[in-house]
Amino acid sequence: MDARTDHVSAGQDLGLAVTDDSAEDTADVAAVPAVDAAADAAVGSLATVRDVFDQLNVMVVAWEGPDHIAVAANEEYRRYVGRDAFIGQPWNEVMPEIKGQQFLEILDRVYASGETHVGTEWRFQIRRDETDQLHEIFVDFTVTPRRDADGATIGAVCSVVDVTDRVHERHEAALRTAHVQERYEAVHDVVVELQRALLSMSLPVLPTATVAARYLVAAHDQAAGGDWFDAFVLDDGRLALVVGDVVGHGVVASAAMGQLRAVLEELLRTERELETVLARLDTYAAHSPSMRAATVVVVLLDPDTGQVVYGRCGHPAPLVLSEDGTSRLLDAGVGGPLGTGAVQSLAHTTLAPGEVVLLYSDGLVERSGHSLDEGVRELARVAGDAVANRALPVGAAASAADRVAELTMELMTRAGHEDDVTVLVAQRLRQRVEDLDLRLTATRESLHQVNASFGAWLAGLGPSAADRFALELAVTEAVTNVIEHAYPVGRPGVLNVVASVLPTGGISVRIGDEGRWRAPVPAATTGGRGLLLMSQVVDEAEVLHPPQSANAPEGDRGTTVVLRHRAHRDAVMASGRSLLHDETKEGDIPDADFDVSVEDDDSGPLVLLTGTVDLDSAERARAALLGAARGGVRSLTIDLTGVTQLASAGVRALFEVREQLVANRKQLVLVAEPGSPAAVVLELVSLTYHHPVVEPPPIA
Incomplete structure (x- = not known):
């Protein structure tokens, strides 16, 4: 019996007709002996059953034999998978992209064991048209055995429900409430926390x-x-x-x-x-x-x-x-x-x-x-x-x-x-991770180039979010120091940045110049915090000066800052299947351009800072803050929850604004999420901040 005869026979067993409306199909169906009157009375006529099956609003597909030959599929399923002419073909040929996604193995097990298999929110990547583009879906499905008159398993039937929207909606809702949930789940999932600690x-x-x-x-x-x-x-x-x-x-x-x-x-x-x-x-x-x-x-x-x-x-x-x-x-x-x-x-x-x-x-x-x-x-x-x-x-x-x-x-x-x-x-690895080697001119534009190049190089290594934050902040501070202090105003010189992965694990970054070293002024109240931040956030921050000759002024041959940090990748731990596979990857910290907005109501001005507050954006932030405070005569609230990096230049702006407000007996209120990049820096420089005011999550 050929495949064509097989699938017609199987369609009879199911009480289903093949959904191809070609003349050849019509001839085949006409050749099938009439179903007896008792079956028509109990189930319905073949034409009616076929019509009902094809109009079901749930996806249904059926297979026969150990090769899983397709024998029936309703319109909802055919439209969903974007394939029409697959009746009579093995399923690994109809959907070859499904190989390796564990579904063909499910069909094998159902056929061999005769037991039903249920899947909930399984992730698949399938082609839904004639192109090679893969579409990611999530589905609930039930695969049940098909049996002949003697009870022997001859194939399988699968009903499918697409739940992609439901999964994405739940994932997005979880992301929106994640920072709130953390506060109310301190004792939730103790098992995972215990295991993580051990x-x-x-x-x-x-x-x-x-x-x-x-x-x-x-x-x-x-x-x-x-x-x-x-x-x-x-x-x-x-x-x-x-x-x-x-x-x-x-x-x-x-x-x-x-x-x-x-x-x-x-x-x-x-x-x-x-x-x-x-x-x-x-x-x-x-x-x-x-x-x-x-x-x-x-x-x-x-x-x-x-x-x-x-x-x-x-x-x-x-x-x-x-x-x-x-x-x-x-x-x-x-x-x-x-x-x-x-x-x-x-x-x-x-x-x-x-x-x-x-x-x-x-x-x-x-x-x-x-x-x-x-x-x-x-x-x-x-x-x-x-x-x-x-x-x-x-x-x-x-x-x-x-x-x-x-x-x-x-x-x-x-x-x-x-x-x-x-x-x-x-x-x-086939080849050693290449060093990042930059030779630039020490200008403010170079800071952006260093941050972009170093961030991309670092992301390729996949370090933890905490390690990436520490290294990027330290590099920003070292480069800012070169731009501001290594060369005379208007005469920028060389800026060198070399980053490498250490053989024993961890990362080393050397930031060098060929200018003149000037030690921080101890009496300064708003500056000199760059070295403090560097030494606090990475394992080692060392400032090297070249040997001095008797005739050379101090610092004429430049300064090199060496940063060493034992960066790590994070292992992933869970107490159940993740909502989605595309969680934020290790070290994948989204960057945002700096922005500032001001809201003013009866309670006073609220300034929201977002993105990177560094040497380039700090002056804009300072001007916006002083403008909102009208030069320091109005108390001010600054929301830093959207700040992805707070460099020492940004810290200096906050101190300057605070001094203006204090001089006029006004208050400065800083708002930051505990553990965020801004909060970490505020704690290092002893600036008090408040937690965001949030509503508790609803009780389930």
């Missing part, structure tokens, strides 16, 4: 490797679990990657996890041989019942050479993925779980440039009714598609490590997860 959520920023991690708390209860991960650089330059799992949930498991994690990190930092580290960790675990039978895998990677040594104590084998999506298991170097006294062994391999190593906990690959081996094979497919950027490519992360971490977590847990899930990924 784990190190910071990942190193390296010049030759990219590291990403995700952690998902068990869905079936609210007890903190025993999974953990770690990634840090050893003194010899090797990257240590760790994933472990303590048996059980609750306070005992979390405490045991915290102890094992701390002991293992200390052993890795002090012992040279991994074999010794694992042996001593095994001995330590044997002394505590809560630690016995815990599993762990440790991978030590030299990012420069690709050399890897690894060992695993009862833990699932890591995966290595090539850029084309092919994979291999690191299934050697195996020993028993911790605390059992089992002999541990090590193994060696090499990570080629561009390759990715994936460590995970067994919660990622455990499936009801399926073996761990089947789960690992499915993980290899999903991770391989992520590396090659074949699955959900729209809006995907630029780095393979981030894609693998995000998509394996999302796709492998779509059907639910009963245990904590941990994913740790590292990619050995």
Whole structure:
């Protein structure tokens, strides 16, 4: 029987007719024997059923056989997917872009098991016309088995509801109320906060490797679990990657996890041989019942050479993925779980440039009714598609490590997860991260160029929002100092900015000039805060002067400011599936041009500052503030909640305005969101601010 006959037969089984109105279809339908009168009386005539099916306002599609041949689809579904002539074709040919998004696997399971599968708010990327453009959708769906007269499963029927608007609306509402919710949820989601406190959520920023991690708390209860991960650089330059799992949930498991994690990190930092580290960790675990039978895998990677040594104590084998999506298991170097006294062994391999190593906990690959081996094979497919950027490519992360971490977590847990899930990924880069090297003229226009170039370079590394804020503010202050003080007025000279990623993790920035150094005036009341801000927000801020010769005036050969900061990437932790995949990426802080607006009512003037308040915009801000205060004779409220960067020039303007107001016995009220860029700087310079007045969220 050919495919054409197959789909007509299947349409009869469903009581449905094929929706193609061609003459060939008409002939086929005419050839079908008449349905008996009893069926017509109970269900309706074939023509009526077909008409009703095609006018349903819910999307319905049906398949037959192990290849999932399309046998029926109503008009609502055909219009939605933008494909008409697909009856009689295998679904992987009708919608090839769906491969790797875990839906074809659902059809396989329903066909094999005869069990219904329900999906809620699944994210898909599909083509809805003849172009190659992908559209992102969210759908609720139910896939039910189709059976023949004997009860055997012959295919599947799927009903689909598009919920994209609902998901986006909820996401936007959550963004609008996020800052309010934080104040009223201090004790909400204690599980996530406990786990976050026990784990190190910071990942190193390296010049030759990219590291990403995700952690998902068990869905079936609210007890903190025993999974953990770690990634840090050893003194010899090797990257240590760790994933472990303590048996059980609750306070005992979390405490045991915290102890094992701390002991293992200390052993890795002090012992040279991994074999010794694992042996001593095994001995330590044997002394505590809560630690016995815990599993762990440790991978030590030299990012420069690709050399890897690894060992695993009862833990699932890591995966290595090539850029084309092919994979291999690191299934050697195996020993028993911790605390059992089992002999541990090590193994060696090499990570080629561009390759990715994936460590995970067994919660990622455990499936009801399926073996761990089947789960690992499915993980290899999903991770391989992520590396090659074949699955959900729209809006995907630029780095393979981030894609693998995000998509394996999302796709492998779509059907639910009963245990904590941990994913740790590292990619050995094909080439070292290039330094940022700028040689400019020290003018105000150069400040914008430095900020834009440095911000883009920094964003490519994906540091945390806090680290990006600290580094951008410190660089702004150092460059401002060169522009204002290094050269005579009207005779700007050279400005050099060189930024690099340190081999041991972190970022170094050198800002140099060839002008004359002038120390800050101690008596100044509104200036000289640039160096203070730099030293407060980054780990190290050093001012270097060249050696002085007997004949050279002090500072004639320029000054260099060296900033060093151990920047980190943030791991992602959640207690459930995110609303949307396109959350703000690590380090992706939106920039805004400076703007100022004034509102005046019976309570007095309110000035709203937004964007970047730096050397270029501070004078405009000062003029607007003094204008609103009428030179200092009216009390003033300044709202800084929209400020993305408050540089020392902006701070100087605030102090000058405050002095004017104080001289006239008027008040200055500053408003800032706690923890915001403006609030951090205000606290550093001892300027008091007030929290925004907000209404509490409605009680659900």
